[in-house]
Amino acid sequence: MEQYPIVWTLYFLILIQSILQIDTSRPPLRPNKLVSYSLPQKRALKKALGINEDVYLNFTELTAKYNYPTEVHTVTTADGYILKVFRILSKCSETDKQYPVLLLHGIFDTTDLWVVPGTRNGLGYVLADNCYDVWAANHRGNYYSRKHVKLDPDEDQEYWNFTFDEHGNYDLPTCMDYVLRSTGHSKLFFVGHSQGTTDYFVLTSMQPEYNDKVRLAAMLGPVAWMKNLRHPIARIGAQHYMAIKAFSENAGISEILGREHLVHFFLEFICGLVPSFCDIGLSLSTGYKPGSIPLKDISVAVAHELSGTSVKNLAHFSQLILSGRFQRYDEGSEGNLELYGTRKPPQYNVSQITSPILLITAQNDLLSTLKDIDILAPKLPNLVENYVVPEPYWSHHNHLWDLKAPELVFSKILEYFNKYKD
Numbered sequence: 001m002e003q004y005p006i007v008w009t010l011y012f013l014i015l016i017q018s019i020l021q022i023d024t025s026r027p028p029l030r031p032n033k034l035v036s037y038s039l040p041q042k043r044a045l046k047k048a049l050g051i052n053e054d055v056y057l058n059f060t061e062l063t064a065k066y067n068y069p070t071e072v073h074t075v076t077t078a079d080g081y082i083l084k085v086f087r088i089l090s091k092c093s094e095t096d097k098q099y100p101v102l103l104l105h106g107i108f109d110t111t112d113l114w115v116v117p118g119t120r121n122g123l124g125y126v127l128a129d130n131c132y133d134v135w136a137a138n139h140r141g142n143y144y145s146r147k148h149v150k151l152d153p154d155e156d157q158e159y160w161n162f163t164f165d166e167h168g169n170y171d172l173p174t175c176m177d178y179v180l181r182s183t184g185h186s187k188l189f190f191v192g193h194s195q196g197t198t199d200y201f202v203l204t205s206m207q208p209e210y211n212d213k214v215r216l217a218a219m220l221g222p223v224a225w226m227k228n229l230r231h232p233i234a235r236i237g238a239q240h241y242m243a244i245k246a247f248s249e250n251a252g253i254s255e256i257l258g259r260e261h262l263v264h265f266f267l268e269f270i271c272g273l274v275p276s277f278c279d280i281g282l283s284l285s286t287g288y289k290p291g292s293i294p295l296k297d298i299s300v301a302v303a304h305e306l307s308g309t310s311v312k313n314l315a316h317f318s319q320l321i322l323s324g325r326f327q328r329y330d331e332g333s334e335g336n337l338e339l340y341g342t343r344k345p346p347q348y349n350v351s352q353i354t355s356p357i358l359l360i361t362a363q364n365d366l367l368s369t370l371k372d373i374d375i376l377a378p379k380l381p382n383l384v385e386n387y388v389v390p391e392p393y394w395s396h397h398n399h400l401w402d403l404k405a406p407e408l409v410f411s412k413i414l415e416y417f418n419k420y421k422d
């Protein structure tokens with residue numbers, strides 16, 4: 001990475017810009033939202049520039065294009081967040097074979113994660129081809145789920161008062177119950193990537209009754225303990241999170257790197273026009289060996305990245321990195337006393353997770369390191385396997401987008417799903 005000083009500089013500029021939260025789609029609401037473009041304008045421009053349309057098509061447009069009939073569902077959590085859940089219908093006609101699978105994406109991501117590499121490498125498609133009834137959830141605050149019964153994400157800071165703790169305690173159980181109700185099944189399979197696995201660990205340790213609703217959970221690039229995080233930017237960010245958070249609060253900023261912000265806009269254009277730039281971008285953001293994912297796929301995939309989260313969520317992850325504990329949000333000792341009855345925030349008790357867990361981990365993952373997995377794995381009472389992908393270069397997104405993912409990762413998931421059907 002040292003050989004890319006210009007990219008590093010750009011990267012920091014982009015981060016600073018995103019902290020300033022320049023909005024690219026809506027008219028300026030607050031003084032800090034400086035630039036405004038409309039989505040249709042962008043599309044016409046992109047078409048005119050000859051950008052591959054997969055770069056900017058949304059989930060339902062992509063699945064329609066590739067002939068995978070998809071339903072759009074809307075669920076509302078107990079605390080009023082309105083979430084979009086997509087269902088890719090199984091390719092099998094016999095209904096008795098169609099076991100439901102719920103997919104949950106990671107931070108700054110959306111359901112697009114599961115379909116952007118196309119029909120051969122998109123896990124959403126592969127599961128549907130293998131008879132599964134595929135449900136893909138979007139957690140609160142992302143591009144598809146930026147809605148609330150009362151709160152306005154553009155006006156009400158309160159909307160952004162959440163972390164992965166709320167994803168786990170509200171979003172995930174609401175989606176699970178919805179899928180089970182809709183399909184008439186009593187259990188489902190789960191696949192999480194990155195923060196999607198964190199959300200799952202939170203839910204099943206805090207509301208252990210949800211373990212009984214899961215046949216098996218496959219965890220790609222799992223994140224719980226973050227003591228040994230190797231990612232330089234994330235670590236620097238964590239060290240300064242108090243200052244960043246205070247600055248953001250002062251400026252009235254609660255959302256970071258949203259889909260409508262300028263960074264995403266640039267990313268889409270750059271990935272569409274100069275795919276090799278996205279290659280480098282991915283290697284900086286999650287650690288990845290350039291060249292291991294086809295450039296065409298990477299430009300489509302990375303162009304769909306960056307879908308906002310809350311500043312508070314980043315603060316919560318920063319606390320995990322700094323404390324070396326997998327714990328609830330730290331409000332400071334007085335806040336903690338009031339909220340939890342203890343001065344230190346309680347740790348998530350992963351010993352409560354009785355559902356079968358398959359960990360899928362990578363040797364070169366800067367975010368989900370093998371050292372941190374070594375803290376988590378022995379604590380899980382029903383770990384079926386800690387599978388380390390046998391490729392030294394493998395990192396956070398290779399699980400999904402690497403040309404060898406079907407052979408090295410998906411076959412593993414399908415093998416375990418088959419075993420746990422009854």
Ligand SMILES: *[C@@H]1O[C@H](CO)[C@@H](O)[C@H](O)[C@H]1NC(C)=O
Nearest residue numbers: 057058059060061072084144
């Ligand atoms: C995808 O884009 C199309 C066209 O803009 C729109 O009609 C559709 O509602 C979008 N789908 C979702 C799930 O946002």
Ligand SMILES: *[C@@H]1O[C@H](CO)[C@@H](O)[C@H](O)[C@H]1NC(C)=O
Nearest residue numbers: 157158161162166329331339
């Ligand atoms: C944010 O939510 C927490 C509970 O999760 C609550 O204690 C706190 O008062 C809320 N803060 C604001 C500003 O609404």
Ligand SMILES: *[C@@H]1O[C@H](CO)[C@@H](O)[C@H](O)[C@H]1NC(C)=O
Nearest residue numbers: 347348349350351352353381
């Ligand atoms: C965590 O859960 C395990 C298993 O249910 C239990 O034995 C243990 O006491 C719990 N630990 C804490 C700190 O609550």
